[in-house]
Amino acid sequence: MTDTPTTRTEVLRADEISxxxxxxxxxxVEAQKGEDDFVILGIxxxxxxxxxxxxxxxxxxxxxxxxxxxxxxxxxxxxFRDDLAQHPTRVPYSTDLPPSGIDGRTVVLVDDVLFSGxxxxxxxxxxxxxxxxxxxxxxxxxxxxxxxxxIRADFVGKNLPTSRREAVRVHLTETDGDDAVLLExxxxxxxxx
Amino acid sequence: xxxxxSIDDLTRQDAxxxxxxxxxxxxxxxxxxxxxxxxxxxxxxxxxxxxxTRTRISFEAAAKRLSADIINxxxxxxxxxxxxxxxxxxxxxxxxxxxxxxxRSSSSGxxxxxxxxxxxxxxxxxxxxxxxxxxxxxxxxxxxxxRHLVExxxxxxxxxxxxxxxxxxxxxRVARSNVKLLSLLGAxxxxxxxxxxxxxxxxxxxxxxxxxxxxxxxEGADAVMMLRVQRERMVGGGFFPTEGExxxxxxxxxxxxxxxxxxxxxxHPGPMNRxxxxxxxxxxxxxxxxxxxxxxxVSVRMxxxxxxxxxxxxxAS
Numbered sequence: 161m162t163d164t165p166t167t168r169t170e171v172l173r174a175d176e177i178s179x180x181x182x183x184x185x186x187x188x189v190e191a192q193k194g195e196d197d198f199v200i201l202g203i204x205x206x207x208x209x210x211x212x213x214x215x216x217x218x219x220x221x222x223x224x225x226x227x228x229x230x231x232x233x234x235x236x237x238x239x240f241r242d243d244l245a246q247h248p249t250r251v252p253y254s255t256d257l258p259p260s261g262i263d264g265r266t267v268v269l270v271d272d273v274l275f276s277g278x279x280x281x282x283x284x285x286x287x288x289x290x291x292x293x294x295x296x297x298x299x300x301x302x303x304x305x306x307x308x309x310x311i312r313a314d315f316v317g318k319n320l321p322t323s324r325r326e327a328v329r330v331h332l333t334e335t336d337g338d339d340a341v342l343l344e345x346x347x348x349x350x351x352x353x
Numbered sequence: 354x355x356x357x358x359s360i361d362d363l364t365r366q367d368a369x370x371x372x373x374x375x376x377x378x379x380x381x382x383x384x385x386x387x388x389x390x391x392x393x394x395x396x397x398x399x400x401x402x403x404x405x406t407r408t409r410i411s412f413e414a415a416a417k418r419l420s421a422d423i424i425n426x427x428x429x430x431x432x433x434x435x436x437x438x439x440x441x442x443x444x445x446x447x448x449x450x451x452x453x454x455x456x457r458s459s460s461s462g463x464x465x466x467x468x469x470x471x472x473x474x475x476x477x478x479x480x481x482x483x484x485x486x487x488x489x490x491x492x493x494x495x496x497x498x499x500r501h502l503v504e505x506x507x508x509x510x511x512x513x514x515x516x517x518x519x520x521x522x523x524x525x526r527v528a529r530s531n532v533k534l535l536s537l538l539g540a541x542x543x544x545x546x547x548x549x550x551x552x553x554x555x556x557x558x559x560x561x562x563x564x565x566x567x568x569x570x571x572e573g574a575d576a577v578m579m580l581r582v583q584r585e586r587m588v589g590g591g592f593f594p595t596e597g598e599x600x601x602x603x604x605x606x607x608x609x610x611x612x613x614x615x616x617x618x619x620x621h622p623g624p625m626n627r628x629x630x631x632x633x634x635x636x637x638x639x640x641x642x643x644x645x646x647x648x649x650x651v652s653v654r655m656x657x658x659x660x661x662x663x664x665x666x667x668x669a670s
Contacts, residue, residue, distance in 0.1 A: 239381070239391040239419075244663040249354070251370045252377040254507075289386040 165347045174339035180317030182217045187315050189223045198266040201235045204253040206272035208234050209334035233257045240282040267293040272330040274300040277311035354660045356468045356477045359486045360533035374656035392421035395452040401427045402458040412455050415654035443472040461485035476661035491530035493653040501618050512539030517569045519545045520580030523552050527622045532560045545569050549592045578620040579631045610635045618642045
């Protein structure tokens with residue numbers, strides 16, 4: 161066997177993910193105190209479908225009557241990462257902002273897992289090269305702790321205490337074929353025996 | 354991608370990745386803040402043994418927009434004019450902490466030598482070596498063609514497109530790189546030139562050869578690429594009878610340009626000899642994408658610098 165043996169626990173099921181996103185949507189609207197001019201930007205990869213789902217749930221529940229492409233966009237942070245040298249280069253994804261832009265608006269960044277905070281640091285830098293939002297909020301499906309930077313999320317689907325040895329895997333239908341959040345832990349030597 | 358010496362270094366997917374990345378770079382260049390922090394703290398050396406305006410400036414702009422530091426090093430006014438060898442220059446640049454070297458030389462194979470002789474272990478980008486190759490020019494040409502000829506360009510190649518390359522094929526590194534890259538991307542290429550300006554061994558290239566521009570245009574084309582007649586390399590002469598005859602038979606006149614299909618575009622890698630290989634009206638006309646090529650050159654070179662530099666600095670240092 162080449163891989164270290166691991167155990168997998170499902171921490172969020174498909175219906176729980178869906179409920180968490182709907183709740184995040186409501187919290188965003190609530191925090192806006194009635195102003196319907198916010199922009200939701202999904203960070204590539206898995207933040208993109210999550211942002212879209214939040215946007216769709218807001219439309220479904222009548223919280224906004226704007227078209228989805230008028231307030232949901234995508235953000236690529238490849239060129240802003242500080243750890244480019246540690247990974248093979250990849251083709252950057254596209255950044256698509258709603259036609260209104262982000263100047264003077266509230267921008268809600270959406271990502272799947274909040275861990276070190278470095279992705280969000282890069283996303284904030286990417287944002288500042290695109291314009292000047294009035295304020296920036298952060299929504300994540302899972303906050304697993306272990307921050308390297310002073311960054312926190314405003315809207316959290318699930319707080320998941322983890323150890324650094326564990327890995328959090330988010331599966332989404334759009335990117336992975338199914339909806340689930342899994343926690344992987346390498347087995348200790350005793351457990352393997 | 355460690356170096357970019359020749360189009361042969363690239364697979365079809367590598368080439369498409371470079372073009373797609375360039376697409377992304379172009380998108381960032383329309384913003385109010387055009388600088389990206391990607392290569393901050395890295396040093397790129399422009400090592401130019403041969404005169405060049407647009408290629409050197411293009412690489413310089415590309416490196417600066419990615420926040421890299423750039424050192425320009427040209428043969429004139431440096432120790433190179435005192436007879437310093439390529440090897441000693443390379444050792445010097447390595448000692449000064451260059452992270453990547455962009456090299457242009459009148460000697461075919463200079464970039465290859467720099468990359469493989471063991472003098473310096475840094476990414477090398479070929480910015481034109483003698484009559485061998487000029488890969489970033491071919492990439493920017495392919496990028497320009499893809500933007501004009503392919504719907505939804507991202508991720509696609511140039512399958513089924515017909516490109517005519519006209520002029521001084523013999524001395525043209527641009528033609529060599531373009532024949533390789535365009536055929537790698539699925540386009541069919543026809544070279545048109547007087548027999549004396551067709552290189553020996555062209556039979557083994559993945560392209561057609563014709564001695565008549567009119568005949569090639571009559572078969573239809575999606576793009577015509579005019580090459581500069583490189584008189585500085587034509588020592589001794591005898592390549593064609595007179596300039597007037599060359600211009601009449603192989604120049605892109607208004608009349609010839611009018612016979613192209615409506616969607617066809619005209620390219621020229623520059624510098625142009627207006628009125629000789631290309632009529633001024635065509636160069637400035639609606640089909641011409643010559644100025645756009647220069648603009649695309651910056652995006653493509655940003656993409657190349659990103660691909661050779663972003664991943665490799667750590668292991669090199």
